[in-house]
Amino acid sequence: xxxxxxxxxxxxxxEGEDVSMNCTSSxxxxxxxxxxxxxxxxxxxxxxxxxxGELTSNGRLTAQFGITRKDSFLNISASIPSDVGIYFCxxxxxxxxxxxxxxGTTLTVKP
Amino acid sequence: xxxxxxxPKFQVLKTGQSMTxxxxxxxxxxxxxxxxxxxxxxxxxxxxxxxxxxxxKGEVPNGYNVSRLNKREFxxxxxxxxxxxxSVYFCASNLAGGRVEQFFGPGTRLTVL
Numbered sequence: 001x002x003x004x005x006x007x008x009x010x011x012x013x014x015e016g017e018d019v020s021m022n023c024t025s026s027x028x029x030x031x032x033x034x035x036x037x038x039x040x041x042x043x044x045x046x047x048x049x050x051x052x053g054e055l056t057s058n059g060r061l062t063a064q065f066g067i068t069r070k071d072s073f074l075n076i077s078a079s080i081p082s083d084v085g086i087y088f089c090x091x092x093x094x095x096x097x098x099x100x101x102x103x104g105t106t107l108t109v110k111p
Numbered sequence: 112x113x114x115x116x117x118x119p120k121f122q123v124l125k126t127g128q129s130m131t132x133x134x135x136x137x138x139x140x141x142x143x144x145x146x147x148x149x150x151x152x153x154x155x156x157x158x159x160x161x162x163x164x165x166x167x168k169g170e171v172p173n174g175y176n177v178s179r180l181n182k183r184e185f186x187x188x189x190x191x192x193x194x195x196x197x198s199v200y201f202c203a204s205n206l207a208g209g210r211v212e213q214f215f216g217p218g219t220r221l222t223v224l
Contacts, residue, residue, distance in 0.1 A: 004153075031211050042115075042201050042215030043154070088153055092211050098144075098169070099213065101153030 006102030021105045022073040029091030032072040037086045115216035123222045124192045132187040134202030143185035147198040192223045
């Protein structure tokens, strides 16, 4: 099946720094999604991208749908302690709602 | 509006025991999903139900069965639990029809001894 390679696996940053993570696939997707998971909870959607080349922001978060439709990245600007968690990318090929998830990027923010 | 709810939150089973994980959503969503999450890994799709009355296998269906009881409820059953099924199980739902965002429940943490 389709697989997503998400990097980096983990990040340790200082509060106030910017963060960048990405996801690549060997096959194309029609939709890219970015989720955040806090400890002990389910993932929560941050940003959804529907078109190749699309750049979308949600507060301090910015995500882009790669032109080739095989990659996406997520940037977090001016990180704060509550940004701590696991960030997952997910790709969808059809609008049936089935998602393929990356293995996640664990973010630690030091005050 | 509770969103997606799951019961139980925690469960410990012995090898060979059976149990059913319950999931319900109150958002009038058409599609529902069951995922498992193992340490250091993303979510892998077990089964999904695109609409009431239909179910389909996902990436890792072996050892599981599902029932879409009605539009609100989607249960996951382990007939004979194995240690390899120790995981965190998440239920999710979405509206479908082009709205792809999934809403997740809080998870069920299952340990099989």
